[in-house]
Structure formats: C-alpha cells, structure tokens
Amino acid sequence: MIRLSTRQWSTPAVIAAGVFMSVSGVLMFFGMHDPVTLAHEWIGLAFAVFVVFHITTHWRGFTSYFSRRAALGIIAVVALATASLIGLSATREGGSVKHQIFQTFERAPLTELSPLLDQSAESLATKLQAGGFKVASTAQSIQEIASRNGTQPPELMHALFE
Template sequence: MQISREWATPLTMGAFVLMATTGILMFFHADIGLNKEAHEWLGWAMVAGVGAHALANISSFKRYFTKPAALGIVAVFLLILAASFFIQEEKDGKGGNPGRRATMAVLNAPISDIAPLAHQTPQALLADLQKAGFLIESTNQSLISVTGPEQANQFKALAVVFH
C-alpha cells in the first residue's frame, strides 16, 4: 500500500494542533471537559500521522540521519526519554506534584480522618463506600487499603467520598 502525503501530512498537522493545544492547557492546569482524555487517546493519531508522514517521505527522512546536528538533536531527546524512566519524584513530601501529594494523603488517611473533609460522619462515609462495592469494614481503614494500587479504583473511591 502506497502511503500518500495527501492524507499523511494533514493527519500529522491536525494531530499536532490537538496535541499542542491540549498539552499546553494541561501544563497550565487550564484543561476543561475532555481535554486530557482527548490528549491521551487522540495522541495515537499523532503517532499514526508521524509514522505515515515519515514513511511517505522516507528518502528525505533517511537523509536526516546522515547529518550530525540531526543525530545530536534526536540523541538529546532519547536521553531525556531514558532519564524520565529513572528519575523519580521526591518521596519525602517536599517535592513533586502537590495535587498528587494531596490525593495520596487522602488515600492513605483513615476513613475517620477523611469523613470531616467530606462533611460526613465516619459511619455514613463507611456505609457509602460499602454501598459502592468497596470491601471496607472499619473507619480505621484507609481508602488505599481497599482500593489497592489501581488508580481507577482509587478515583472511584474518591468520587464516592467527595460526591
């Protein structure tokens, strides 16, 4: 199958506009609606567009890898990518994303401590969580002890708490 520049280039351009816009909005915490989901899921359109664009222009693409400057730029981004797998957020509570730290503090706190934040009694919150299907027996338990590490379960429990 011949890959055509007629659709590969517009696909790349459209996906870039979407990714750039939603990425900038997320960076400045100004995303609304489905911006984050669009960024995550439609990022695949960017991958497909760039791949198709590269294949449609393969001879030009290959020439870039004969130039030291191009190789250097690609190498810098590959090093940044590699470093992103190994550099961790600080775990002492003094660094990293404050929203994530706040979420983890709530998830690790006992139900009895979380209930006042949700304007509920500990027993009422315990009952709400049980009705939502969480196997929680005591207000001394933390949310994370019943949700486990699965982020979707954690957010489901937080949604019950802060409904």
Template sequence: MIQVSREWATPLTIGVFALMAVTGLLMFFHLDSSLQKTVHEWAGWVVVAAAALHVTANWLGFKRYFKPGAGAAAMAVCVLLIGASFVPLGGSGGEPMSPPAIAMRAISQAPLKAVAPLFGKSSEQALKALAGSGIALADENASIGSVTGGDRERMGAALRVLARRQ
C-alpha cells in the same frame, strides 16, 4: 493497498499535532476537562500513526537527517530524553513531591474517620457510600489506600464517591 501520499499524510500530522499541543497545554495548566484528557490520550495513538505515515511519504528526504549534523543531534537528544524519562523522580529520589501528590498521599493514608469530615460526611456515611460503590473498608480506622493499593484510578473513584452529595 492505500498509497501513502504527502497530500494527506502531512496535513493529518499537522492536524493531530495541533490537537495534541492544545490539549497538552490545557492539561499542563490544569485548564482541561476530562474529555480533553481522553482526546489527548487517544490522539497520541493517532499522532504516532500519522508520524509514521508522514515519514513513509517523505522517506527520501527524511534519510538525510541521519547523517551527522543538527538533525542527527536533535534526534539523539530526544532519544536520550526518552531514556531519562524512565529515571524515577520524586518521593524516593530525594526530590520534593508536588503539593497535589503530598495531599493525595495524606488523604490515601489517613484513617477514614479523619477523611470523611473533609467531605462533610460522618464515618458511617462514608463507609456506606464507599461500600455501595464496591470499595469496602474494614472500619473507620482503615485508610482508602489500604483497599486501593496505590491504584490512582481507584483512589480517584473513592474520592468521587465521597465528594457526591447525598
């Protein structure tokens, strides 16, 4: 069995935190590449494991943060924020949607004959391109959203197909 040591658990935690911080900031400011998003998502699993190892290696010192005081209060605030993160915001809650969300909703709900020209394509070209990638619309009056069912990954795939040059 591997012994959990502060000698490597703490540096691992620091390193993966730095990786998450940099990629998270890049994503927040929309300066990321697709690789950074993938690295950020997978590094999230590593940070969970590293934090668990760090806590294990430092358990005796960590226990004192559960006693009343600033440490316990900080953890309680974080637990409350986790709970609050499950409260739906936007569209249905009266909060305004972000401009990209508004644009994506408009594009996904518009008939293909209105969307195709945005990509410099005729309706026929767009139908053929989408069908060639496994996204079959009934006709030019159908919307991309009608076949993607609100799945953002499939919607993104459809838009990438439309954006390709011929």
C-alpha cells in the same frame, strides 16, 4: 470505493494531530487538565502511529536529515531536553505534590478523613456502601477498601464526592 494511499493521508493526519497536541499541551501547561488530558493522551497515541506511517512513506526524505548538521543539532537538542525533563520528573521523590496529597488521602482511615470532608466516618462508609462498595470498618483506608473490593482508590473517591 475510494482508495487512499498512505502518502495521501499520513501528512494531513500528522499535521492535524500535531496541531491538536500543541493546543492541548499548552492548555495542560496552564492548568486545564480535566477536560483535555484524556483526549491529549489518545490523540497522542494516534499521533505516534501517524508519524510512523509518515516516516515509512517518506523514508528517503527522512534519512536525508541525518546527513545535515543543523538537523542533527536540532534532533540532539530535543532528545537531550526530553531526556533531562524525564530524568527530572523521575528523580522527584514521591512524585508531584498533588500526587503525594492523594496518596496520603488514600492511606488515611475513614475516621481521619471525616473531619477533612466535614462528615462523620459512618456517613463516609454509608456513601461508599451506597456506591456498591463493601466497608468492614471506618478504621479502613480508601486503599484497603478499594483493594478488598477489587477496584482502584479513584473509584471510591468518586463515590465520596458525588
């Protein structure tokens, strides 16, 4: 059995995950979300774990950066940019436009959604019922139907668009 020390695998793991995060982040920045987002999130979690192992393995080298002015300046700029971007996104009322559209869609009764989807409210209810969801009335919203079926609205959206 081959034994690998943390020193042997932590740096290559950080590099590989970092390259993937960079490429997938650029793809997401330019609008390619669907095929990339899930992998980006999971590899991002793995990346965080790899970084912790890498830092603990190279602790003395890591702490030496905090005695260098240039390194501290770079760390401060990145921390400030990160905090600013998080603060900006948190202060946006209601989230992104896309998020607001989906929330409006989820709150609207089937009777109001039907013209948007070019179907009758009854056919939307039938589609949801065929997907295994109980629909009491076409006056219910996607949110209400999801809640009464113990699921989330995106599950119902999938059923409507299949």
